[in-house]
Amino acid sequence: MNFLKNLFFKKKQPTEPKEYVLYYRELCHDCDKVHDYMKDQNVEFNYFDCENKKTEPPIPIFATPALFKNDELLAYGIDVIAYFEKQ
16 A cells, blocks of 8 residues: 555655756747757756746846856857757
């Protein structure tokens, strides 16, 4: 019985905020490239749809993807990859 309880009533662990936040738009080819690059490089990040009113970026952005750290815009578009390659 405990097994079933744990299976169906498992408490979700709160997710820790990641250092980086990447905002994207649906059907954005550059967003897919940057997302895949960051995953391949094992960069921990949160990924939010900037068109969703619940996850708006800290400042208005005009291009996606947009990379933020501590609410500071670091790079956008394919330049996000260049940002990490400089590190």
